[in-house]
Amino acid sequence: PTTQPFKIAVIGGDGVGPEVVAEGVKVLEKIQALDSSVAFTFEAFPWGCEYYLREGKMMADDGLEQLKAFDAIFLGAVGYPGVPDHISLWDLLLKIRKGFDQYVNLRPVKLLKGAPCPLKGVEREAVNMTVIRENSEGEYAGAGDWLFKGQPEEVVLQTGVFSRKGTERIIRHAFEVARKEGRSLTSISKANALNYSMVFWDQVFQEVAREYPEVVTYSYLVDAAAMFMVRDPGRFEVVVTSNLFGDILTDLGAAIAGGMGLAAGANLNPERKYPSMFEPIHGSAPDIAGQQKSNPLAAIWSASQMMDFFGREDWGAAILEAMEAVLQEEQALTPDLGGTATTSDVGDAVIAKLEALA
Ligand code: NAI
Ligand code: MG
Numbered sequence: 001p002t003t004q005p006f007k008i009a010v011i012g013g014d015g016v017g018p019e020v021v022a023e024g025v026k027v028l029e030k031i032q033a034l035d036s037s038v039a040f041t042f043e044a045f046p047w048g049c050e051y052y053l054r055e056g057k058m059m060a061d062d063g064l065e066q067l068k069a070f071d072a073i074f075l076g077a078v079g080y081p082g083v084p085d086h087i088s089l090w091d092l093l094l095k096i097r098k099g100f101d102q103y104v105n106l107r108p109v110k111l112l113k114g115a116p117c118p119l120k121g122v123e124r125e126a127v128n129m130t131v132i133r134e135n136s137e138g139e140y141a142g143a144g145d146w147l148f149k150g151q152p153e154e155v156v157l158q159t160g161v162f163s164r165k166g167t168e169r170i171i172r173h174a175f176e177v178a179r180k181e182g183r184s185l186t187s188i189s190k191a192n193a194l195n196y197s198m199v200f201w202d203q204v205f206q207e208v209a210r211e212y213p214e215v216v217t218y219s220y221l222v223d224a225a226a227m228f229m230v231r232d233p234g235r236f237e238v239v240v241t242s243n244l245f246g247d248i249l250t251d252l253g254a255a256i257a258g259g260m261g262l263a264a265g266a267n268l269n270p271e272r273k274y275p276s277m278f279e280p281i282h283g284s285a286p287d288i289a290g291q292q293k294s295n296p297l298a299a300i301w302s303a304s305q306m307m308d309f310f311g312r313e314d315w316g317a318a319i320l321e322a323m324e325a326v327l328q329e330e331q332a333l334t335p336d337l338g339g340t341a342t343t344s345d346v347g348d349a350v351i352a353k354l355e356a357l358a
Contacts, residue, residue, distance in 0.1 A: 017076020
């Protein structure tokens with residue numbers, strides 16, 4: 001259960017992570033100052049690659065235990081040259097996602113007013129999807145084998161794991177979201193080629209659909225879905241898909257909705273048994289780290305998702321409105337969006353707009 005003050009663990013992480021998260025925290029602090037019915041506590045954790053180089057581990061041994069008491073985790077990015085990516089990913093990010101059963105990855109693919117879109121002849125309103133990616137198993141379960149390593153008969157197996165529990169709960173969650181938003185639900189799979197996992201996925205989708213007769217449903221093969229996301233994105237409203245397909249399609253989604261500097265994602269444990277985690281979907285951007293060149297809008301959008309999750313959709317929407325105002329005015333944009341503003345200029349511009357809106 002989430003009660004006030006909302007307790008937020010801040011893991012800035014590596015590279016641009018701490019810079020962008022600082023702007024997200026600034027926005028939340030502004031909301032706290034503007035609205036006496038909202039209160040937060042923040043606690044920072046120094047985990048990440050620098051910590052690894054010092055301590056030989058990505059997070060404290062009892063890290064999950066320490067995080068358990070929080071309502072939400074606000075994460076920047078993890079990974080930096082000098083530490084292998086599979087270590088930084090598995091020992092921090094995936095440890096939290098798996099340890100806290102954050103089985104829903106919620107990624108808005110919405111073209112904000114003023115955000116650039118590379119698609120020709122597409123209305124802004126057409127790019128407005130809620131993508132729900134399975135986040136706990138599937139193709140990323142880590143199951144498989146490596147036989148006869150280094151020999152001519154070498155064979156590797158990477159097994160997709162689709163449990164009934166895991167498949168049903170993500171699909172049911174997507175139906176709940178579609179019903180709440182009053183929008184259609186599209187399932188994206190690949191049953192023609194993946195003749196066990198995706199046949200099963202489609203079957204479960206149809207089963208659960210019977211419980212939600214009021215939700216209009218569609219089913220696409222992933223290759224066709226990729227094509228339609230570019231040609232005719234307006235077809236998609238709420239989307240549910242597997243871990244791998246969701247990973248790829250949401251990067252495509254980020255590209256059509258303003259780029260990596262604008263893409264956010266929430267890792268949710270809907271039962272609220274454990275904290276949920278909010279993060280920009282970009283990485284640590286070592287090429288621009290430490291120079292105040294990173295775009296904090298993705299991290300600020302994560303803060304908006306956090307407000308939604310706390311049941312304060314009013315502030316969630318206000319943050320997006322403030323971001324749209326900043327994007328449309330073009331006064332405070334970072335270089336990835338063609339401007340010359342610093343990371344913290346953008347954060348300041350967003351809080352000024354929030355103040356004006358309140
Ligand atoms: P990346 O997302 O860090 O960077 C890709 C490109 O996008 C770079 O040119 C970067 O400058 C640009 N970019 C990213 N975020 C930006 C922002 N907020 N504003 C402006 N430009 C931005 O991906 P890359 O280079 O593949 O990975 C770098 C490191 O980050 C690796 O160690 C990787 O493992 C890690 N990573 C971590 C993720 C996470 O923590 N969730 C996700 C993706 C990568
Ligand atoms: Mg990805």
